Amino acid sequence: MKKLLVFLVLSLVSIGIFASDFVVDEMFTPEKPKLGGTLTIRLSSAPQSFNFYGTLDNAAYTIAAQFLRGLVDLNPITFVIEPALAESWEVSEDGKEVLFHLRDVKWSDGVPFTADDVIFSMDYFIMNRFAEGNEIARFTIGGELVRWEKVDDKTVKAYLPEPYGAFFNVLSHAYIYPKHKLESKIDKNDLGSVNRLWLTNTPPSEIVGTGPFVLKEYVTEQKVVLEKNPYYWKADKWGTKLPYVDELVYLVIQDDEVATAQFLAGQIDYISVSPKDYPYLKQEELSKGKIMVFKGEPVKPTPSPVHITFNFDTKDPELKEIFRNERFRWAMEYALDRNRIIEEVYNTLAVYGGTPVLPSNKAFYNPNIEGIRRSYDLKMAEQMLDSIGIKDRNNDGWRELPSGERFEFVLTSSSAQENQDIAYIFSQDLEKIGVKVHLQILDPTLVSQSTLSGDYEAAIGAFGNQPDPQLRKAIWQPGNHLYYNHLSTMNKETSEPIFEEMLEWELRIFEDFEKAQITMDQKLRKIYYDDWQALYAYYVPFIYVCKGMELSAKQSDLSNYFVNDEGVIVYLNETLFKK
Amino acid sequence: MKTFIIRRLLIMIPMMFFISVICFVITELQPGDFATQYLNNPRVSPEQVIQLQESLGLDKPAPQRYWMWIKGIITKGDFGYSFAYKRPVGELIWERMGWTMSIALLTIIFQWIIAVPAGIYTSLHQYSAGDYTLTFLGFIGISIPNFFLALVLMWLALQMGGTSVGGLFSPEFIGSPWSFAKILDLLKHIWLPVVVVGTEGLAGLMRVMRGNMLDFINAPFVTSLRARGLEEKDVRHHIIKNAVNPLVSMAGMQLPDIFSGTIITAIVLNLPTMGPFFYNALLNHDQYLVMTFLMFIAFMTQIGNLIADIALAMLDPRIRIN
Numbered sequence: 001m002k003k004l005l006v007f008l009v010l011s012l013v014s015i016g017i018f019a020s021d022f023v024v025d026e027m028f029t030p031e032k033p034k035l036g037g038t039l040t041i042r043l044s045s046a047p048q049s050f051n052f053y054g055t056l057d058n059a060a061y062t063i064a065a066q067f068l069r070g071l072v073d074l075n076p077i078t079f080v081i082e083p084a085l086a087e088s089w090e091v092s093e094d095g096k097e098v099l100f101h102l103r104d105v106k107w108s109d110g111v112p113f114t115a116d117d118v119i120f121s122m123d124y125f126i127m128n129r130f131a132e133g134n135e136i137a138r139f140t141i142g143g144e145l146v147r148w149e150k151v152d153d154k155t156v157k158a159y160l161p162e163p164y165g166a167f168f169n170v171l172s173h174a175y176i177y178p179k180h181k182l183e184s185k186i187d188k189n190d191l192g193s194v195n196r197l198w199l200t201n202t203p204p205s206e207i208v209g210t211g212p213f214v215l216k217e218y219v220t221e222q223k224v225v226l227e228k229n230p231y232y233w234k235a236d237k238w239g240t241k242l243p244y245v246d247e248l249v250y251l252v253i254q255d256d257e258v259a260t261a262q263f264l265a266g267q268i269d270y271i272s273v274s275p276k277d278y279p280y281l282k283q284e285e286l287s288k289g290k291i292m293v294f295k296g297e298p299v300k301p302t303p304s305p306v307h308i309t310f311n312f313d314t315k316d317p318e319l320k321e322i323f324r325n326e327r328f329r330w331a332m333e334y335a336l337d338r339n340r341i342i343e344e345v346y347n348t349l350a351v352y353g354g355t356p357v358l359p360s361n362k363a364f365y366n367p368n369i370e371g372i373r374r375s376y377d378l379k380m381a382e383q384m385l386d387s388i389g390i391k392d393r394n395n396d397g398w399r400e401l402p403s404g405e406r407f408e409f410v411l412t413s414s415s416a417q418e419n420q421d422i423a424y425i426f427s428q429d430l431e432k433i434g435v436k437v438h439l440q441i442l443d444p445t446l447v448s449q450s451t452l453s454g455d456y457e458a459a460i461g462a463f464g465n466q467p468d469p470q471l472r473k474a475i476w477q478p479g480n481h482l483y484y485n486h487l488s489t490m491n492k493e494t495s496e497p498i499f500e501e502m503l504e505w506e507l508r509i510f511e512d513f514e515k516a517q518i519t520m521d522q523k524l525r526k527i528y529y530d531d532w533q534a535l536y537a538y539y540v541p542f543i544y545v546c547k548g549m550e551l552s553a554k555q556s557d558l559s560n561y562f563v564n565d566e567g568v569i570v571y572l573n574e575t576l577f578k579k
Numbered sequence: 580m581k582t583f584i585i586r587r588l589l590i591m592i593p594m595m596f597f598i599s600v601i602c603f604v605i606t607e608l609q610p611g612d613f614a615t616q617y618l619n620n621p622r623v624s625p626e627q628v629i630q631l632q633e634s635l636g637l638d639k640p641a642p643q644r645y646w647m648w649i650k651g652i653i654t655k656g657d658f659g660y661s662f663a664y665k666r667p668v669g670e671l672i673w674e675r676m677g678w679t680m681s682i683a684l685l686t687i688i689f690q691w692i693i694a695v696p697a698g699i700y701t702s703l704h705q706y707s708a709g710d711y712t713l714t715f716l717g718f719i720g721i722s723i724p725n726f727f728l729a730l731v732l733m734w735l736a737l738q739m740g741g742t743s744v745g746g747l748f749s750p751e752f753i754g755s756p757w758s759f760a761k762i763l764d765l766l767k768h769i770w771l772p773v774v775v776v777g778t779e780g781l782a783g784l785m786r787v788m789r790g791n792m793l794d795f796i797n798a799p800f801v802t803s804l805r806a807r808g809l810e811e812k813d814v815r816h817h818i819i820k821n822a823v824n825p826l827v828s829m830a831g832m833q834l835p836d837i838f839s840g841t842i843i844t845a846i847v848l849n850l851p852t853m854g855p856f857f858y859n860a861l862l863n864h865d866q867y868l869v870m871t872f873l874m875f876i877a878f879m880t881q882i883g884n885l886i887a888d889i890a891l892a893m894l895d896p897r898i899r900i901n
Contacts, residue, residue, distance in 0.1 A: 040750055045859065048663040056617055057663065129630060137624040192634050196665050219754035220674050221851035222746070251750055258745040258849045261733050265742040267750055449611060452618050474624070481618075481625050495625065 021235040022083060022103070025075060028575040029236045031559045033244045037578045040269050042259045043250040046221045047200060050207055052175050053125040053133045054195035059252075066226055066248060066573065067108070067209035068175035071100055071118065072168050077299065077570055079363050079467040081168045085113065085176055085210060095163030095520040102154045106231040107178050108214040109205075115150040120179035122148045130191040138170045138471070141517070163520045166470035178208050212243040212574040224250040236575065243574035263553065266290070269578070270554040270561060270571075275347040281553050289556065295349055296550040296569035297360045301464035305353045305547035306422055308336065308411075310458045312486040312503075312541075318401055319409060319457060322388070324503065329540045330374060331384035335429045337376040342546050345421040353547030355536040356465040356476070357529070360568060363522070364469060366530040369537035382433050392434050399434040408436035412451065413460040414444040422545055423460050454487040465547075469529050470517055476532070477513040478506040485541055505539050580892070587885050595878065602873040603645045606866050612637050613662040613864040635662055648867065658874075659867030663860070668871045672853065678747065679852040682772055687833060689777040690784055695826070697781075698788025699819060702796065717782030725844040729775045733848075736771070743767040745849035772848050776841050780833070787829065791822035824895055831887025835880040 043062060049055040052064035071086040083089075086100040105113050126135045127145060139146045144161035151157050160167065187193040198207050204215040212234070213226035226248040234242045251267070253259040256274060263271045264284065273281055273293065281293045310323035310332070322328050342350045352373070357365045374380070385391070389402040399407045413423040420441055427437040437458075442450070451459050463482070466472045475482040478489045479497025489501045502510060509532050516528035536542065550569050554561045557579045561571040614631040617623040632638045636647070651657040658668045697717070701710040733744045743749065747768050752761045795801060795818045804814050845854035853872070860868040892898050 046856075049665060054665065055663070056620070056623060129626075130634065132627075132631060133623075134627065137627070199666055200664060201666065201670070217754055219851075221856065222748075223750065223753045225754070249750060251746075251753075252851075253745065253849050254846050254855055255745075255849060257730055258733070258847065261737055261744040262746075264737055265744050267742060445611060445616060448618065449615075 021233055021239075021241065022087075024234050024236055024242060024572070024575060025078075025082070026237055027077065027564065027570060028572045029560060030562070032238065033236065033240060033559075033575075033577045034579060035240070035244055035246075035577070037245050038247040038249055039245045039573060039576055039578075040249045040251060040267060041573075042253050042262075042268050042271055043224065044252075044256075044259070045254055046252045047218075047224065049199050050202065050215065050218075051195065051198035053128075053131040053135075053177075054197060056133050063215070063224055063226075063250065064175065065211070066213045067207070067211040067215055067229070068177070069210045070172055070174045070176060071102075072171050074169065074172035074467070076572070077564075077568055079361065081172065084172075085118075091520060096160045098158045098160070098167070099151070100156050100158070102156065103233060104154070105210060105233045107180075107210060108208045108229045108231055109178075109181075110231065111178070111180050111208075113176075113178075113210060114153045115156045116153075117176050117179045118156045119148055119150050120183060121175070121177040124182075124186055124191070124194055125177055126174045128191050128194060131194050135170070135174055137474075138166075138173075163518050165516055165519045165522070165525045166468045167520075169468040169471065176210065181206060181208055213248050216247070222252055224252070226250075232574075234574065244577040248573060263555075264291070266555065269558050269576070270552060273551040273553050275349045275548060275551065278347060278349055278551050285553075291553050292556055293553040294551070294563050294569050296552070296563055297567040298351060298353070298358055298547045298550050299360045299568055300550065301466045303548055304462035304464040305356060306419060306460060306462045306545045307356070307542040308332070308422075308426065308458065308460050308545065309485040309542045310409075311454065311456055311484075313454050313488045314457050316457070318403060318405075322390070322401075322407075323458075325388055326539050327384050327388050328390075329543070331381040332430075333374040333540050333543050334377045334381035334384065335433060335435075336426055336543055336545065337429055338546055339376065341422055341425055344425070345418055346546065346548055349549045349551060350546040351549060353544055354465070355533050355544050356463070356472075356542070357469065357533055358465055358547065360566070361465075361467055363467065364526055364529050366533040368530070369533050372534065372537035374540075376429075378429065378433055385433065385435070390435075397434055398436055406436060408438065409457040410438045410440050411458045411460065412440045412442060412447055412456045414447040415441050416444060418548075419460050419462070426460075451484050452482070452487075454484070459484075469513075469532070473513050473517070476509075476536075478502050478510050505535050506541075509535055580889075584885070584889070587888075591878075591881050594881065595874065598877040599649060599870070599874060600645075602870045602877075603641075603648070605873075606869050607641055609861075609864065611864060613866065616864060648870070658871040661860070661865050661868045663863050663865050663868075668868045671856075671868065672872065672875065675851065675853045675856055678850065679854075682769070682776075682850065682852060685769065685773050686776045687830075689773050690780050693777075694781050694784035695788055695823070698785045699792060699815075701785070702789040702792030703815070705793065713785070714782075717785050720778030721782040723778075725775055725779055725841065726847040728778065729771065729844055729847045732771055732775065743771075745771075745847075747850065772844070772850055775848065776844055780836075784826065784829070787825060788822065791825055792818060795821050824891060827891050827894060828887045830890075831883040831885075832880075834883030834886075835876045 043059055045059045047059040047063050048057040049060045050063060052061060052068060069084050071084060073082045073084040075082055085103055085105065087103040088101045090099045092098070102113070102115060102118070107113055125131050127139050128134055129136050136145070141161045141164045146161070147159040149157045149159065182197055185197055200218060200220070204217060207215045209229065212229055212232045214229045215224070216227040217225040228243055228246050232242055236242060251262070253262060259268065259271060260277055262268050278293065278295070281291065285291050285293045310329065312320065312324050314320050314323060338352065342348060351359070354365055355369050359365050359367070385399060390399045390407050392398060393400045393404065401407050411423055411427060413419045423439050423441070427439055430437050447459070450456050451461060463472070463475050469476065474480045477483065478486060479502070481490060481495065483489060486501070486506065489498055489506065490496070491498055497510065499507060512528040512532040516525045519525050519528070552569055559577050559579055560575045564570050612632070613635060614628045614637055617628055618625070636644060648659055651659060660666065661668050661671055664671055697713050701713050704710050737744055747765060748761070749764050752764045755761060801814060801818060804817060842854035842858050845852045846858065857869070857872050860872065
């Protein structure tokens with residue numbers, strides 16, 4: 001009896017110990033781990049800061065994501081929202097209040113994490129408009145800010161001005177900062193002073209977090225070393241604490257060729273691969289067997305999928321009218337040979353993608369667009385052009401406008417190789433049907449400058465496809481500053497949408513986005529976004545070309561890095577280990 | 580000599596001022612600024628861009644910004660903040676100075692050790708097989724783009740089973756304290772940048788040395804030395820002493836090249852030097868960083884010239900600097 005009691009007490013204690021550890025999704029840990037060792041990966045540029053909210057630098061984001069965590073997490077494969085620093089939450093019936101119960105965890109220096117940290121991070125970083133990388137726009141709903149309140153040490157409450165569909169998605173990008181380390185260093189009279197914290201010369205001991213790793217050392221322009229955070233709160237299904245490796249090293253390697261060379265030399269454990277290197281690396285895999293090369297279904301927003309668009313506000317009135325005519329845009333879609341582009345530009349390593357939600361995105365993809373999408377058919381393209389009066393009137397092989405002038409336009413593309421190649425293939429096909437295209441190849445920054453100011457006729461562009469369409473509404477919803485093929489739908493002074501300027505179907509898209517934003521019901525949100533995708537597929541304001549597949553390679557001895565049954569590459573830095 | 584140096588130093592002040600104006604105008608001519616590059620970033624709202632412009636002072640008129648910058652330099656020795664790094668630019672440049680200088684000096688030494696003897700040899704054996712071979716190799720070095728040579732050499736190293744590709748150290752030695760093993764590791768890596776960057780200037784130096792030598796070999800004073808019965812070894816000594824003079828001037832001009840001449844190669848070789856750093860600053864519109872760097876290069880050019888002039892005066896007693 002006594003033994004049984006001891007056993008019971010011990011079991012209860014052990015449950016108590018593990019209760020606070022959150023178990024990572026089983027899909028990430030198919031193999032039983034071997035602990036210890038170092039994981040070395042590439043960073044394509046040196047970080048400019050370690051302060052996620054004080055910079056707009058991608059390298060800094062990559063590093064910060066290893067040592068910081070938010071209230072909730074987004075599963076990078078399934079895009080399901082998971083608990084993180086908030087153990088659980090309750091949404092009020094009207095969808096305007098969310099109560100978060102915080103996890104009992106410690107910062108990497110051993111200090112307990114509390115509600116004060118959440119409020120501090122919201123006030124001074126996430127919703128501080130002087131912080132360079134602030135998230136204010138995402139926490140503003142209907143012109144009003146989300147309000148945060150501490151209930152007690154382990155509970156915080158968010159008051160939303162109105163229900164907000166993407167709230168949890170937005171929260172998964174909002175990292176919580178340590179109040180005890182930073183509060184005294186902020187100049188309360190100069191809120192911009194938060195940008196000058198956690199710089200590249202800050203001693204690593206000053207930078208603490210709640211993520212799997214913690215900063216150990218930064219060697220200028222050469223490497224960033226992170227070590228295991230002893231207080232990390234995730235474990236695997238066997239109860240082993242994460243992360244498995246002791247150290248995570250980022251080597252700063254700017255040049256792709258050097259990165260590939262270092263990977264082949266065994267100095268980097270995994271690396272993303274460009275379509276042009278894929279065949280060579282595959283050959284290395286087959287001949288030497290030291291590495292494994294993967295191609296996966298695209299899931300990440302980057303690299304951004306390429307699209308072709310026509311400026312509804314272009315200066316030439318005749319062109320403007322044609323560009324606004326959907327029959328013209330259908331003709332252009334019929335003239336786009338996606339298969340040839342996938343084969344020749346992407347070495348067959350690309351998929352059709354969506355409009356623009358990716359087919360792998362279970363939460364929001366509308367498969368009906370596949371029936372609407374127009375396949376390559378030059379005959380149909382010719383018919384469409386004929387039907388709107390763009391015909392070859394003088395038998396010189398080129399089509400003319402009803403006014404008798406030759407129909408021609410300038411297609412602006414960035415000098416990025418893929419975009420150039422796509423522009424060239426597209427213009428060749430258009431020449432076959434008598435449409436003269438002048439290619440204008442510019443430096444990427446110049447392209448975005450001319451497109452965002454509306455100074456172009458047609459353009460090849462690329463914007464990412466975030467898992468939740470709400471996060472990209474600035475691009476895809478008419479009346480926003482990045483809806484660059486119809487900029488007149490927004491008042492530049494007030495940033496307000498101008499409904500009179502919107503075409504009928506644009507108004508519907510506008511409404512879809514508005515409704516999906518203020519709905520907490522995810523099923524209903526999908527219906528709105530399905531409608532948006534179908535409208536995009538039918539009216540083709542943007543002709544989506546394709547999306548490159550996710551290509552990567554790893555050393556053979558790296559475990560828990562694999563392609564799952566659905567063809568998606570699965571891994572997390574915290575669950576990787578070396579055999 | 581003293582007055583000469585002082586005069587030259589004083590001339591530098593207005594010179595640097597004009598250069599600063601030119602640097603500023605050049606960076607202003609670049610379309611856009613640090614903040615506007617984020618306009619097509621969906622994570623950044625237009626309000627954020629405006630806020631950023633205000634906080635960085637980018638909304639002020641150009642002359643005012645120039646004045647603020649130059650005032651900081653004169654009154655406080657402050658060259659401004661880097662927009663991207665939020666740190667003083669002087670500090671950032673200084674952090675990267677060590678490796679930049681070391682690699683550059685090694686490269687120059689490598690060039691001179693090979694180019695000067697090769698130049699002497701080819702001139703003394705004019706039109707021989709050795710002359711042609713060395714000249715041919717030299718021209719190959721000059722005509723192959725550095726970054727390409729770097730890639731080829733790295734590929735070869737990789738094919739031969741080497742693991743020391745790119746960078747200055749293997750990952751485990753980066754940032755570790757100095758040890759014999761670390762020095763050995765450095766030697767395994769550093770030959771690549773030194774050879775790659777070195778070969779470019781090598782042929783030029785060699786040809787100049789050869790040409791100078793040839794000029795002097797047939798000079799009347801050499802004939803006269805020979806006529807007086809001087810041994811060939813001593814005659815050569817006199818020729819070389821004379822022929823080396825123009826190289827000293829060239830050495831002065833090499834100083835700024837050290838910092839800016841090898842940007843692409845440094846990126847390809849993954850070197851932690853100023854080249855890639857400057858390149859990124861340019862792409863980033865990190866204006867004060869770019870201007871300070873340009874000013875620094877200009878300053879180095881002037882200092883290099885001054886040193887070359889002084890060295891020349893010391894080497895050649897015929898030169899009167901007054």
